[in-house]
Amino acid sequence: MSDAHQQFGAACLGILQSAPFGSLTKRELELSLLRAAIDAGVIPGQPVPLAASLQLSLTKASAYLTDLALRQPPLADAEAISALTELLRTCEAVTSDKHLSIPLHDAALRIWLERKLAAERLHPGESLRHDVLKLTPRGLLRLLDRAEGISTPAEALGELDNVLGEPAWLKDAKATWTTKTSWQDTLSTFGSAATIVQGLPALLGIAVCG
Known part of the structure; x- marks a missing residue:
């Protein structure tokens, strides 16, 4: 046995x-x-x-x-963002010009998202089903701004090392992000949902642990 x-x-x-x-x-x-x-x-x-x-x-x-x-204690914001980061890093997120769709299989994370999105209100085209989260890039970044216990974009950027090839978004971030930069402000740096899926997990991995 x-x-x-x-x-x-x-x-x-x-x-x-x-x-x-x-x-x-x-x-x-x-x-x-x-x-x-x-x-x-x-x-x-x-x-x-x-x-x-x-x-x-x-x-x-x-x-x-x-x-x-x-029946379990609800996820803390940092725990939920960590789980969401892992999804962005490992899942096959589907991106379009206006939205990203993320497969969602964690019930505790879905409950956290339901509560947060109920408070924030969904934007047109956004949805949360039992198996898929569909958000605009701004909607995703808005969740990060409302979350407690994670670092600011500038703080996470300061700890970010060895990003392969230093993509264009990273060069722009180093040149423009300040201590006053919010997560929603970073949308102009990332530009698209596809770039967010590529770059955000590296930053959030530091922001949650930092």
């Missing part, structure tokens, strides 16, 4: 002993077992592989993951 399965077995025993037997509802028991399985690494915590593993519809898999996320 693998360490992951041993961890899952111990967690299951803890669940059975945590309350009088039979007192948990079917849903609560399902969620407790699912949380234990994901934490142990026995079952993946993303909608598509979870649906395949448990023979669920994608809608049901997403609903379970959303329920689990709602």
Whole structure:
């Protein structure tokens, strides 16, 4: 038996002993077992592989993951921006002249985005579905300006080293960004959604950790 399965077995025993037997509802028991399985690494915590593993519809898999996320403390801004940065770095974001579309499989991040975007209001063409985030470049940068616990663009730029080839946006940033530059102000430097997807992850990786 693998360490992951041993961890899952111990967690299951803890669940059975945590309350009088039979007192948990079917849903609560399902969620407790699912949380234990994901934490142990026995079952993946993303909608598509979870649906395949448990023979669920994608809608049901997403609903379970959303329920689990709602039972956890909400993501702090820095945690959410870090997760969003990793998505920009690793996913196949689709860009157009006016928007970028990012595959979204993290329920906790989606909940954070729902709350932030509800407060900020979506611009025309922007949307948040259970599996895709579609934002204008300004909408994305506006989220960064409203987030707590991350550095300013100029602070992140000062720590940025070894950017391969020093692209045009970086040369312009070094020449124009000041301590008063907001994330929305950087739109004139990046210019397009495609350039934002290329350059922003490097800056945000520093801005969140800095």
